[in-house]
Amino acid sequence: MLYPELFVQLEKARWSLEEDIPWADFDASRLTDEQAQTIKMNAITEWSALPATEMFLRDNKDDSDFSAFMSVWFYEEQKHALVLMEYLRRFRPDLAPTEEELHSVRFEFDPAPPLETLMLHFCGEVRLTQWYRCAADWHTEPVIKHIYQTLSRDEARHGGAYLKYMKRAITRFGNEARLAFAKIGFLMASSGRSGKPLHPTNLHVNQSLFPNDTVQSRLPDPDWLEDWLTSQIRFDEPWEARVVGGILRNLSSLFDRVIDTPQALNRYRKELIASLKDAEPVLNSTV
Template sequence: MLYPELFKSMEAVRWNMGTDIPWDEYDASKLTDDQAYTIKMNAITEWAALPATEMFLRDNRDDSDFCAFMSVWFFEEQKHSLALIEYLRRFRPELMPTEEELHKVRFEFDPAPAMETLMLHFCGEVRLNHWYRRASDWHSEPVIKAIYKIIAQDEARHAGAYLRYMKRALMHQSKEFGASARIAFAKIGVLMASAHRTPQALHPTNLHVNKDMYPLDTVQSKLPSPGWLENWLDNQIHFDKEWEGKVSSRILHNMSLLMETSFNTVQDLNRYRKVLLKDVAPA
């Protein structure tokens, strides 16, 4: 089981919201109204760990090890939301999300292949790490800069944990399971490393997850300002091609380690995916 070791490692570096955030360094002159509003949107977005956890538990019912790890992931993700809400409570109480606004992002996700979802969320954590690092750079107010830096580090650790479960899947006693997992990881890897080619931000909270609710079936569509994410990325934190390239490089680097094959470009990974599909075609 991976859960006991992952629990121990994450417990060792867990931060305390009361003592590890420099609340007393707050400088109101360095926070604009627009910046404060983006904190509210991120707080609500992080709350969507709740329906994501419900999805993971449902779709991985036969994997108690992974579901146990969800207790750690869920706790830490909800803690991110709580830290951002606490920031607003202390310094911009008029912008605190209401319980109704938070509950609105809790809706059912359609069932999906577990390995594809695992890879999707691995890539999502890599992307969030880079988004929050950029957000920390963009803000000038000391407390929120520190918060974004702290939660960015959490997202990187979560990506590492998901990668451990991906490695475990490839070594599954069933060769067919391992082969299908390899195809799933390559497929989603090609998609998520190609964000520079798409008009929308490729993150789990921005993807369609419930066909009966389409097109209002993304987490972002449930927010008070559904279009805030693109504006935040493009015009505020300036998550440009250089930063997208960093995300793509991290995904390709980890896929290279996972598959024990070198992928320098998305095209390399896509060619590898096609070879995998060709190999299983006769079966």
């Protein structure tokens, strides 16, 4: 089981809301209204770990190890929402999210293949690590800069935990797992070129609610994420390259081969499809 090991690792890195956030360093003159609004949107977005956890537990009901890990992931992600809300409660209470605004991002996600969902969230953690680093650079108020740096480190650790479960999946499922990871990895590593970097919070997840079936579509400002990335924190090509590089480096290690571009990943994906097709007659002949 991976859960006991991951629990110990993440427990050692755990930070305290009261003791590790330098609340006394707040400087009101360095917080703009624009910046405060983005903190509210991020707080609500982080709250969506609630329906994501419900999805993970439902779709991984046969995997008690991973489901147990969700107890840690869910706790830490909800603490991200809480620390951002606490910041607003202390310093901009007029912008603190309401319970209704938080509850609006709790909705059911359609069932999805667990391996693809695992890869999707691994990529999401890699991307969010860089988004929050960029946000920390953009902000000028010292307490919120510290908070975003703290959250970024958490997201990086979460990505590492997901990677361990991906390694376990390859041991168990072989090329089936590799194909699922290559498929989603190519999609996520290529998304920036389309002008819409993909993240679990801006993907459609409930066909019956379309088009209001993304987390972002249910925020008070559905256009916030794109504006935040392009015109506020300015998550530009060098930042996007860090995301793509992180995905490809980890997949190179996972697949034990050099994959240095999305195109190389796509070629590998096609190789996996061909190998699985070639294996089908063999499997059928043994039935």
